Amino acid sequence: MKIYQADSYLSMCRKAANIISAQVILYPRSVLGLATGSTPLGIYRQLIEWYRKGDLDFTEVTTFNLDEYAGLSPDHPQSYRAFMNENLFDQININRVQINFPDGTTEQIQAECSRYDDLIRSKGGIDMQLLGLGHNGHIGFNEPGIAFEKETHYVQLSESTRQANARFFSEGESVPDHAFTMGIKAIMQAKKILLAVSGSSKATILKRALTGPVLPEVPGSILQLHPDLTVVADTDALSELLKA
Numbered sequence: 001m002k003i004y005q006a007d008s009y010l011s012m013c014r015k016a017a018n019i020i021s022a023q024v025i026l027y028p029r030s031v032l033g034l035a036t037g038s039t040p041l042g043i044y045r046q047l048i049e050w051y052r053k054g055d056l057d058f059t060e061v062t063t064f065n066l067d068e069y070a071g072l073s074p075d076h077p078q079s080y081r082a083f084m085n086e087n088l089f090d091q092i093n094i095n096r097v098q099i100n101f102p103d104g105t106t107e108q109i110q111a112e113c114s115r116y117d118d119l120i121r122s123k124g125g126i127d128m129q130l131l132g133l134g135h136n137g138h139i140g141f142n143e144p145g146i147a148f149e150k151e152t153h154y155v156q157l158s159e160s161t162r163q164a165n166a167r168f169f170s171e172g173e174s175v176p177d178h179a180f181t182m183g184i185k186a187i188m189q190a191k192k193i194l195l196a197v198s199g200s201s202k203a204t205i206l207k208r209a210l211t212g213p214v215l216p217e218v219p220g221s222i223l224q225l226h227p228d229l230t231v232v233a234d235t236d237a238l239s240e241l242l243k244a
């Protein structure tokens with residue numbers, strides 16, 4: 001495991017964007033696993049800036065997003081696809097047909113999960129997976145207690161996750177209670193993992209994830225076992241770890 005300490009959110013984002021850029025420059029046909037949430041926003045802004053300067057080309061890149069809310073169509077403003085369109089895809093030259101999400105609207109739940117896993121495999125697997133960390137240790141939407149063996153699956157979201165994500169929804173609009181997510185097994189099959197973490201509110205869970213016992217109660221703890229994990233975090237997020 002490599003840990004990069006950044007002194008601010010912005011420099012954390014710059015470091016993470018540098019690592020993703022290196023991947024795309026060295027391997028233009030990379031398969032990237034992407035994440036939503038607030039943490040990656042600055043990373044995406046930095047990638048867009050470098051793309052605009054002519055330093056990056058995404059035409060041959062394929063992406064798989066980690067998760068999607070159940071019941072939200074791709075054009076729903078709070079769907080993760082809409083989030084990614086707004087914050088990254090609409091502003092770079094990625095080929096639309098190479099962008100992949102679980103279909104949140106399907107009723108064929110099992111078939112959709114298998115389709116997503118098969119599609120990832122058919123592209124040769126994920127070369128680099130970007131991850132954030134939920135306050136309860138979740139990665140993607142793999143909530144505490146979920147078996148490590150799962151590939152893409154359908155999950156019930158915990159109340160704390162729904163509350164944490166309510167800020168993206170308008171007042172009175174309810175956060176979906178289910179989602180599709182790549183499972184821990186699918187995430188762990190990525191060749192490289194880049195975990196980005198920011199802020200003092202993540203300090204305790206980051207320490208538990210990186211140095212505590214590897215348990216389904218802290219889904220992110222499984223990352224300790226990945227052979228190529230890079231953690232990029234700001235000083236606030238690392239504050240508990242640095243005390244040790």
Ligand code: GLP
Pocket residue numbers: 035036037038039040066067131132133134135138139140141161165
């Ligand atoms: C959501 C996403 C996760 C993300 C997490 C943390 O639940 N499904 O992929 O890592 O939020 O988000 P934030 O970066 O906003 O703290």
